[in-house]
Amino acid sequence: MARTSNWDSAVVIGGGYAGLLAARVLSGHFGRVTVLEQDTSPGPDARPGVPQAHHPHALLARGAARLEELFPGLRAELHAQGRPVIDFGAGTKILFPTGWTPRNPVGIEVQLLPRTALEHAIRERVTALDNVAFQNGLRVERLLLDADRDAVTVAARTRAPGHPSAEEQLFHADLVVDATGRGSRLPQWLAEAGFARPATLTVDGQAAYASRLYTLEPDPARDWSASYQPTIAPTSPRGGVAVRIAPDQWLLGLIGAAGHTPPADEDGFRAFAGGLSNPDFARIIDQGTPAGPVHRTRTTANRWHRYDRVPHWPGRLIALGDSVCAFNPVYGQGMTVAALQSALLDTLLSQHTLRVDLDRLGPTFQRGAAALVRNPWLLNISTDQGWQDTGMPLTSRIATGFLGALTARLPHHPGLYLRFVRTMQMLDSPASLSSPRALAQLASIPSTRRHLARSTCPGATG
Ligand SMILES: Cc1cc2nc3c(=O)[nH]c(=O)nc-3n(C[C@H](O)[C@H](O)[C@H](O)COP(=O)(O)OP(=O)(O)OC[C@H]3O[C@@H](n4cnc5c(N)ncnc54)[C@H](O)[C@@H]3O)c2cc1C
Numbered sequence: 001m002a003r004t005s006n007w008d009s010a011v012v013i014g015g016g017y018a019g020l021l022a023a024r025v026l027s028g029h030f031g032r033v034t035v036l037e038q039d040t041s042p043g044p045d046a047r048p049g050v051p052q053a054h055h056p057h058a059l060l061a062r063g064a065a066r067l068e069e070l071f072p073g074l075r076a077e078l079h080a081q082g083r084p085v086i087d088f089g090a091g092t093k094i095l096f097p098t099g100w101t102p103r104n105p106v107g108i109e110v111q112l113l114p115r116t117a118l119e120h121a122i123r124e125r126v127t128a129l130d131n132v133a134f135q136n137g138l139r140v141e142r143l144l145l146d147a148d149r150d151a152v153t154v155a156a157r158t159r160a161p162g163h164p165s166a167e168e169q170l171f172h173a174d175l176v177v178d179a180t181g182r183g184s185r186l187p188q189w190l191a192e193a194g195f196a197r198p199a200t201l202t203v204d205g206q207a208a209y210a211s212r213l214y215t216l217e218p219d220p221a222r223d224w225s226a227s228y229q230p231t232i233a234p235t236s237p238r239g240g241v242a243v244r245i246a247p248d249q250w251l252l253g254l255i256g257a258a259g260h261t262p263p264a265d266e267d268g269f270r271a272f273a274g275g276l277s278n279p280d281f282a283r284i285i286d287q288g289t290p291a292g293p294v295h296r297t298r299t300t301a302n303r304w305h306r307y308d309r310v311p312h313w314p315g316r317l318i319a320l321g322d323s324v325c326a327f328n329p330v331y332g333q334g335m336t337v338a339a340l341q342s343a344l345l346d347t348l349l350s351q352h353t354l355r356v357d358l359d360r361l362g363p364t365f366q367r368g369a370a371a372l373v374r375n376p377w378l379l380n381i382s383t384d385q386g387w388q389d390t391g392m393p394l395t396s397r398i399a400t401g402f403l404g405a406l407t408a409r410l411p412h413h414p415g416l417y418l419r420f421v422r423t424m425q426m427l428d429s430p431a432s433l434s435s436p437r438a439l440a441q442l443a444s445i446p447s448t449r450r451h452l453a454r455s456t457c458p459g460a461t462g
Pocket of ligand 1: 013018323
């Protein structure tokens with residue numbers, strides 16, 4: 001992207017995944033981009049500001065394609081570091097209550113990697129940009145918003161040890177981006193500055209993850225790289241995922257919905273894995289060597305701040321990534337939605353170049369960002385509402401009924417499975433699953449519930 005530098009400066013609050021993507025985009029439009037990050041030295045390891053990095057992260061095909069546009073050669077670079085690239089269909093085993101999905105190539109390549117490696121590689125690329133500067137160890141505490149001029153000033157305080165009460169530092173910029181993630185305090189900052197608080201939608205499926213890294217001797221008999229057992233509302237609240245993130249490293253995440261929290265202690269973790277129908281999880285525990293402790297999180301509720309509906313949204317402020325909408329992570333959508341929002345930002349800034357007018361960017365961006373959230377949000381909440389004991393909305397009853405019928409048939413119908421994979425990788429809209437052709441496919445096969453004897457699992461050779 002050729003730099004045009006139509007505007008002088010931009011500030012990005014939060015140097016995590018979405019903040020880095022925003023910085024990359026802004027570097028093509030602004031003379032200077034400053035990234036303010038509360039963690040003191042973000043590096044290749046998990047850090048306090050991004051606790052979710054301990055858990056398995058799927059980078060969906062659509063998000064990966066966007067990252068490749070922003071950072072050409074990123075996949076190859078990570079592959080050279082040992083991060084596998086697989087055909088999703090051939091390399092992934094998924095166990096539904098009615099059986100294992102087909103193990104045929106589907107022509108969709110995905111890369112398996114830890115969240116830390118992805119973010120670190122992106123940070124290295126962004127750090128190399130000569131007009132992007134990082135200020136780490138600075139926690140933003142408030143925004144000074146001028147309602148008349150739409151100007152935004154960022155007020156931050158150092159968190160460096162030994163400077164607990166350091167003076168507030170002010171950063172003035174032509175554009176401010178909030179990318180502070182799920183815990184963003186932007187609603188409060190807006191209210192403190194005299195703006196309307198956004199309406200916030202929350203649907204909590206009470207999902208919990210307990211994850212642990214294992215080293216495992218390579219075994220030619222293990223001809224798969226990812227194994228999954230999804231939780232399915234309202235009948236299957238326990239599941240898990242195991243991903244080969246390096247030739248000898250496996251990240252195992254046990255997942256419980258509706259309060260079926262997987263334990264973090266040694267025995268409880270093993271017992272939860274052993275109780276699942278998918279035998280791969282217990283095998284990894286038995287055959288592998290733990291390379292760290294069990295990390296657990298229950299911070300998974302779907303939460304959407306409706307910034308797109310805030311009247312008089314500041315023109316020179318935008319929010320993206322989890323700061324806008326944090327999803328229940330079981331469908332792995334967060335990083336892809338953030339990548340699509342960064343593409344939107346690039347497009348809008350290119351259009352605004354014509355008018356050299358930033359004052360209307362904020363509301364336009366938030367409306368577009370909300371449009372990108374809508375489909376994944378509807379999928380998540382309609383299934384998560386399926387965990388409710390009572391009062392499940394009609395839309396959820398229809399959605400969980402449809403998904404139940406669909407997933408029951410997936411193991412026995414490669415064509416339908418391909419549609420499902422393309423939708424879950426966000427390559428096709430969810431509407432493609434209810435197209436006349438898909439519905440005809442759905443109706444043509446019985447949903448025979450097969451007994452899940454382990455001996456019948458293809459590829460369950462662990
Ligand atoms: C258990 C779990 C599993 C997940 N699995 C997947 C998956 O499979 N696929 C997927 O796509 N997504 C997954 N996600 C979601 C994914 O982690 C998020 O969508 C993604 O991290 C969003 O990036 P972000 O930059 O918006 O937020 P974050 O990555 O959380 O980054 C926020 C950054 O802002 C900084 N910050 C916060 N407050 C301040 C402040 N006041 N001042 C300065 N800096 C600040 C933080 O230190 C951090 O660096 C998962 C999430 C969880 C919890």
